[in-house]
Amino acid sequence: MQALTSGEGPWDAEPDAPAPVGRATIDDVAREAGVSTATVSRALRQHPYVAESTRQRVMTAVERLKYVANSNAARLASGQSRTVGFIAPMLTSWYTSELMVGVEEVLTHERFDLLIGTANSASRERIFRGDARFQQHIDGVILVDVFCGDDGARRLAALDTPIVVLGEQLQRITSVSVDNERGARLAAKHLIQLGHKRIALVAGHNDLDVAKNVPTERAKGFRDTLQAAGLRLPAAYVQDGDFTIPGGHRAMRALLGLPKPPTAVFFMSDEMAFGALEAVREAGLRVGHDVSIVGFDDHPVAGPIGLTTVRQPVREMGRLGARLMLDTLDGFGTVRHHPMELTLIERISSGRPA
Amino acid sequence: MQALTSGEGPWDAEPDAPAPVGRATIDDVAREAGVSTATVSRALRQHPYVAESTRQRVMTAVERLKYVANSNAARLASGQSRTVGFIAPMLTSWYTSELMVGVEEVLTHERFDLLIGTANSASRERIFRGDARFQQHIDGVILVDVFCGDDGARRLAALDTPIVVLGEQLQRITSVSVDNERGARLAAKHLIQLGHKRIALVAGHNDLDVAKNVPTERAKGFRDTLQAAGLRLPAAYVQDGDFTIPGGHRAMRALLGLPKPPTAVFFMSDEMAFGALEAVREAGLRVGHDVSIVGFDDHPVAGPIGLTTVRQPVREMGRLGARLMLDTLDGFGTVRHHPMELTLIERISSGRPA
DNA sequence: CACAGGGATGCAAGCGCTTACATCGGGAGA
DNA sequence: TCTCCCGATGTAAGCGCTTGCATCCCTGTG
Numbered sequence: 001m002q003a004l005t006s007g008e009g010p011w012d013a014e015p016d017a018p019a020p021v022g023r024a025t026i027d028d029v030a031r032e033a034g035v036s037t038a039t040v041s042r043a044l045r046q047h048p049y050v051a052e053s054t055r056q057r058v059m060t061a062v063e064r065l066k067y068v069a070n071s072n073a074a075r076l077a078s079g080q081s082r083t084v085g086f087i088a089p090m091l092t093s094w095y096t097s098e099l100m101v102g103v104e105e106v107l108t109h110e111r112f113d114l115l116i117g118t119a120n121s122a123s124r125e126r127i128f129r130g131d132a133r134f135q136q137h138i139d140g141v142i143l144v145d146v147f148c149g150d151d152g153a154r155r156l157a158a159l160d161t162p163i164v165v166l167g168e169q170l171q172r173i174t175s176v177s178v179d180n181e182r183g184a185r186l187a188a189k190h191l192i193q194l195g196h197k198r199i200a201l202v203a204g205h206n207d208l209d210v211a212k213n214v215p216t217e218r219a220k221g222f223r224d225t226l227q228a229a230g231l232r233l234p235a236a237y238v239q240d241g242d243f244t245i246p247g248g249h250r251a252m253r254a255l256l257g258l259p260k261p262p263t264a265v266f267f268m269s270d271e272m273a274f275g276a277l278e279a280v281r282e283a284g285l286r287v288g289h290d291v292s293i294v295g296f297d298d299h300p301v302a303g304p305i306g307l308t309t310v311r312q313p314v315r316e317m318g319r320l321g322a323r324l325m326l327d328t329l330d331g332f333g334t335v336r337h338h339p340m341e342l343t344l345i346e347r348i349s350s351g352r353p354a
Numbered sequence: 355m356q357a358l359t360s361g362e363g364p365w366d367a368e369p370d371a372p373a374p375v376g377r378a379t380i381d382d383v384a385r386e387a388g389v390s391t392a393t394v395s396r397a398l399r400q401h402p403y404v405a406e407s408t409r410q411r412v413m414t415a416v417e418r419l420k421y422v423a424n425s426n427a428a429r430l431a432s433g434q435s436r437t438v439g440f441i442a443p444m445l446t447s448w449y450t451s452e453l454m455v456g457v458e459e460v461l462t463h464e465r466f467d468l469l470i471g472t473a474n475s476a477s478r479e480r481i482f483r484g485d486a487r488f489q490q491h492i493d494g495v496i497l498v499d500v501f502c503g504d505d506g507a508r509r510l511a512a513l514d515t516p517i518v519v520l521g522e523q524l525q526r527i528t529s530v531s532v533d534n535e536r537g538a539r540l541a542a543k544h545l546i547q548l549g550h551k552r553i554a555l556v557a558g559h560n561d562l563d564v565a566k567n568v569p570t571e572r573a574k575g576f577r578d579t580l581q582a583a584g585l586r587l588p589a590a591y592v593q594d595g596d597f598t599i600p601g602g603h604r605a606m607r608a609l610l611g612l613p614k615p616p617t618a619v620f621f622m623s624d625e626m627a628f629g630a631l632e633a634v635r636e637a638g639l640r641v642g643h644d645v646s647i648v649g650f651d652d653h654p655v656a657g658p659i660g661l662t663t664v665r666q667p668v669r670e671m672g673r674l675g676a677r678l679m680l681d682t683l684d685g686f687g688t689v690r691h692h693p694m695e696l697t698l699i700e701r702i703s704s705g706r707p708a
Numbered sequence: 709c710a711c712a713g714g715g716a717t718g719c720a721a722g723c724g725c726t727t728a729c730a731t732c733g734g735g736a737g738a
Numbered sequence: 739t740c741t742c743c744c745g746a747t748g749t750a751a752g753c754g755c756t757t758g759c760a761t762c763c764c765t766g767t768g
Binding site (some may be wrong): 025026027037038041044045067070071072073074075076077078079 | 742753754757758
Binding site (some may be wrong): 011023035036037038039050051074075076077078079203303 | 714715716717718719720722723725726
């Protein structure tokens with residue numbers, strides 16, 4: 001951030017620009033360059049059949065006139081919307097917005113627009129049917145946390161809309177995801193190695209029966225690891241935290257209210273873990289001593305408050321997802337799954353059992 | 355969030371829609387309704403001179419054909435971009451993204467698009483000059499943290515682009531802001547009442563000399579209150595935290611490294627305060643006991659971790675800002691300043707000095 | 709040296725809407 | 739009953755681009 005000293009800085013600079021504020025059209029440029037509008041259009045879009053000298057002339061004219069193409073006209077004429085949809089439940093979670101920022105970053109760079117939508121159960125279907133905004137004016141859709149089964153995946157793949165899925169892996173659909181089972185295993189193993197015997201799980205939702213999805217995979221990795229270590233996971237030790245801060249708070253309170261409360265808890269998201277901190281404090285206990293907590297994400301606040309967590313490169317996932325979408329739209333790129341690395345970050349919220 | 359049970363849920367529903375995927379044009383609708391395209395256009399946009407019966411017929415046709423207007427065509431024809439720009443430094447801070455979500459919420463509802471831009475020193479100017487994206491295809495601009503002096507404000511007001519400023523108050527420009535001086539006073543007073551004598555300040559930037567801006571106002575309120583209480587604010591007690599988590603961390607470390615460290619610190623943002631928590635821990639001290647901390651914002655994580663803070667209704671500010679922009683674009687609404695309420699939320703990060 | 713081939717450019721028809729202007733019809737006032 | 743007026747609708751000209759097709763010209767080839 002630049003230091004603005006009094007009386008200086010960009011705002012106070014002289015308005016030295018000639019600035020015939022962006023009124024030039026492609027015809028003006030054509031005239032200025034002495035070519036046809038068609039040639040200008042081609043020159044501007046890297047069409048192969050434009051002589052280098054001509055391109056130069058056009059570019060010069062563009063500079064001089066400060067020409068900027070009217071994207072509405074371009075889109076109308078070409079039939080390409082240069083817009084991709086981004087659908088997720090809970091737009092306000094850190095995870096989602098971080099993905100969105102990543103996506104936005106590369107899309108904007110390629111002069112694409114982002115159309116954002118929430119995906120509650122109703123609107124998911126809507127996307128591919130009658131929804132007003134997504135119906136026709138979208139080149140592709142980036143889906144987050146689809147949480148659909150194999151059937152859903154099949155239906156998605158059958159659509160002729162290019163799709164990229166973020167966060168989970170579906171049959172025949174390009175995706176960027178992490179190995180959720182492994183992530184959960186990392187967390188569980190960590191807690192087990194610290195010596196914990198009573199370890200609980202706070203999932204995003206409790207309905208973990210859908211074929212394949214993030215919570216299910218994490219739950220599986222977690223369960224398996226516990227089982228392998230000869231530990232039990234009683235039903236009461238599995239709570240639903242709704243992937244939100246208040247949800248995590250509630251879940252933790254429920255856990256601490258148990259006759260035999262756990263000494264360690266794995267949360268499927270950092271935000272739920274944050275909520276849990278409050279519950280621990282309210283109970284007069286100390287995190288990392290009386291009860292260990294492990295999250296998932298590596299939210300920016302996780303570091304400062306010392307939350308042990310499984311880091312996933314969220315922003316980078318968003319970026320990659322957007323790039324894959326662009327490749328798909330360009331006709332390149334085949335259906336592929338792109339795995340991203342997961343790392344356990346040990347901090348002070350987890351320690352040996354009291 | 356809906357519970358998806360195996361084999362069910364929206365994804366698995368039968369594709370029961372007739373779905374002649376949104377290919378209908380306004381002409382199709384006109385034909386279907388037995389009117390001209392002009393009438394359809396008018397009916398759809400609430401033009402007064404359309405008979406109710408006609409409107410009904412058009413609507414029916416729209417329904418039947420699942421017609422959705424092509425916004426590119428509409429924008430091209432009308433010359434209205436239906437897009438507003440959103441410019442802020444640091445798009446990734448919670449404050450900014452929260453504002454953005456609020457803005458997005460109402461804009462989307464009104465079928466407007468949001469064009470997001472960063473405002474580093476260079477691009478600020480660019481907005482109103484040669485910048486490619488903002489030059490012509492924008493109806494108005496929402497500015498966050500402009501941090502410009504009166505001169506800058508004058509230049510802004512002189513532009514013919516509708517402008518709404520969020521977070522601070524500028525001459526002759528519509529804005530939504532809080533009383534920053536008062537907020538800082540609340541924080542300072544709270545700390546003083548707790549009995550603190552050595553109180554430090556972590557600002558967003560140290561260049562507090564610009565005519566009028568958020569950090570300056572908060573610094574003033576803070577200083578004045580300390581002074582009124584007969585307390586000193588040594589230069590070493592004023593640190594620059596850059597409005598980021600790491601910045602807050604650094605600032606706190608610097609403060610704690612002082613020969614006579616403060617017993618309480620006011621941070622101009624919660625995120626900086628979060629960073630500080632880590633520094634306190636590293637120093638082997640306890641927040642709320644050895645050192646009290648007060649933030650500003652009421653970030654969602656502030657509650658869970660017990661950070662005392664000055665709450666500002668950020669999301670609501672974004673919403674209101676967007677609404678004001680829409681009013682301006684509609685020709686309604688005059689230049690006005692809309693003040694929002696600030697509240698001190700006392701939590702456990704602040705207590706009596708040790 | 710005529711001719712085919714293909715690179716470089718121009719022409720002009722849209723893309724799907726909006727809107728100024730023309731038109732039409734029917735009730736109110738003369 | 740005949741204007742006049744105005745509400746309701748139609749006509750058609752673009753908005754600023756993209757792109758298929760036609761055209762032109764410069765090489766390389768036989």
